[in-house]
Amino acid sequence: MLLTGTMKINQKGHLEIGGCDVVDLASQYGTPLNIMDESLIRTRCRYYLQSMEKHYPDFEVIYAGKAFLTKAMCRLLEEEGMSLDVVSGGELYTALAAEFPPERIYFHGNNKTVSEIEQALEAGISRFIVDSFSELDLLDSTAQKIGKKAEIYIRIKPGVVPDTHQYIQTGQVDSKFGFGLSDGQAMEAVEKCLEKKHISLRGLHCHIGSQIFQTEPFVQAALIMMSFLREIALTKNIQLLELNLGGGLGIRYLENDQPPSIDSLISSLAEAVKSKASEYNYPLPKLMIEPGRSIVGEAGTSLYTVGTIKDVPGIRRYVSVDGGMSDNLRPALYKAKYEALVANKAEEPREELVSIAGKACESGDMLIWDVHLPSLQRGDLLAILSTGAYTYSMANNYNRIPRPAVVFVRGGNSDLVVKRESYEDLVMNDMIPKRMKKIRDELAQKAVNP
Numbered sequence: 001m002l003l004t005g006t007m008k009i010n011q012k013g014h015l016e017i018g019g020c021d022v023v024d025l026a027s028q029y030g031t032p033l034n035i036m037d038e039s040l041i042r043t044r045c046r047y048y049l050q051s052m053e054k055h056y057p058d059f060e061v062i063y064a065g066k067a068f069l070t071k072a073m074c075r076l077l078e079e080e081g082m083s084l085d086v087v088s089g090g091e092l093y094t095a096l097a098a099e100f101p102p103e104r105i106y107f108h109g110n111n112k113t114v115s116e117i118e119q120a121l122e123a124g125i126s127r128f129i130v131d132s133f134s135e136l137d138l139l140d141s142t143a144q145k146i147g148k149k150a151e152i153y154i155r156i157k158p159g160v161v162p163d164t165h166q167y168i169q170t171g172q173v174d175s176k177f178g179f180g181l182s183d184g185q186a187m188e189a190v191e192k193c194l195e196k197k198h199i200s201l202r203g204l205h206c207h208i209g210s211q212i213f214q215t216e217p218f219v220q221a222a223l224i225m226m227s228f229l230r231e232i233a234l235t236k237n238i239q240l241l242e243l244n245l246g247g248g249l250g251i252r253y254l255e256n257d258q259p260p261s262i263d264s265l266i267s268s269l270a271e272a273v274k275s276k277a278s279e280y281n282y283p284l285p286k287l288m289i290e291p292g293r294s295i296v297g298e299a300g301t302s303l304y305t306v307g308t309i310k311d312v313p314g315i316r317r318y319v320s321v322d323g324g325m326s327d328n329l330r331p332a333l334y335k336a337k338y339e340a341l342v343a344n345k346a347e348e349p350r351e352e353l354v355s356i357a358g359k360a361c362e363s364g365d366m367l368i369w370d371v372h373l374p375s376l377q378r379g380d381l382l383a384i385l386s387t388g389a390y391t392y393s394m395a396n397n398y399n400r401i402p403r404p405a406v407v408f409v410r411g412g413n414s415d416l417v418v419k420r421e422s423y424e425d426l427v428m429n430d431m432i433p434k435r436m437k438k439i440r441d442e443l444a445q446k447a448v449n450p
């Protein structure tokens with residue numbers, strides 16, 4: 001069974017996370033519920049920081065907020081000494097609302113708006129990661145207007161294609177992200193930066209994709225980036241001293257998944273950068289990485305209540321739960337696979353083959369096809385494992401299903417970090433135009449007074 005972090009099966013035969021019986025969590029907070037193992041998140045942050053410390057002199061570990069971001073998460077990151085990558089005004093706002101230090105914020109995105117740029121400049125964030133020529137112009141003019149200089153990295157497509165789902169590859173030439181190396185756009189971007197008065201080019205960035213299980217493509221990208229740093233030094237006579245190699249380390253979703261360890265990724269990256277720096281006689285750049293999934297993914301568990309169970313004779317048993325693609329879009333979007341267990345029957349033999357359906361009106365809303373579980377009844381609690389990354393952050397209100405609550409569990413305590421959305425929340429921003437109200441009133445009037 002895939003039990004990570006502080007997960008265990010307790011004496012009652014229930015799943016326990018962070019010292020909390022998951023069955024009790026369900027009665028206290030309701031379902032669907034996202035349970036985050038706070039100790040495991042902290043442990044993962046520390047692995048990254050300690051591993052960097054061991055292998056490289058000057059570094060920053062920048063958590064990719066898109067994986068999971070709430071105000072409590074920002075607070076945790078600050079406490080652990082992590083920096084933060086944001087990709088939108090909303091993520092930036094969340095960080096600032098949690099009083100996360102702006103000088104540790106990095107701003108990504110392929111289409112930053114003027115107001116997002118202004119918001120970030122005014123907050124005094126650390127670096128913008130610039131994605132296009134058009135953004136360079138916009139950033140330069142906005143910085144001039146505000147009277148500040150924007151410190152930036154340019155995002156490079158190193159042309160490395162890792163073995164992962166096509167939707168989460170990003171470093172290939174035909175990608176909406178970054179500047180190509182082979183087509184000369186990356187060097188042109190460097191030249192443009194040097195001409196701009198309100199931009200200061202501080203380094204380079206790349207990110208090749210996500211849920212990657214080999215260290216080689218990361219190393220390959222690091223070598224390419226080092227060689228580009230040297231080319232810039234030789235042709236433009238400037239040494240850029242910051243190198244951000246992005247995120248992307250895979251995690252265990254299924255029992256047989258074997259991702260490389262954090263330490264093996266960091267040691268191979270550090271080795272690659274150090275060896276090239278010495279070969280090129282280039283000063284060691286400050287090294288940055290941006291893990292998201294490998295910090296929070298395995299720390300998350302989605303808890304659902306079983307509802308309708310339907311047999312299609314001779315074909316399969318559909319077990320429906322009270323959530324689905326509204327709180328975890330990944331199976332529908334990427335055919336992502338997960339493991340599950342029954343939290344209130346964690347030790348019972350897995351003798352039934354079932355498929356887990358979400359409750360949305362969509363045939364594709366299937367959370368797991370074909371999984372062996374103990375015999376299920378309405379009211380049982382189904383736990384889907386390793387759901388900490390890109391689930392809550394991608395949650396939506398399809399079918400007007402409210403988004404779930406999120407709790408942090410640790411040392412036998414649970415704390416609500418995001419309240420469950422209510423039906424009132426769902427209609428909070430809805431408006432009925434006055435004229436519609438009037439038509440209804442007129443009809444009512446006519447009915448009374450024909």
Ligand code: LLP
Binds near residue numbers: 246291294330
């Ligand atoms: N840095 C940049 C620039 C990124 O674009 C990403 C992820 C990361 C860092 C973090 O990558 P990670 O360590 O989490 O793999 N929704 C998809 C994943 C999209 C990843 C987008 N970029 C999924 O659910 O698999």
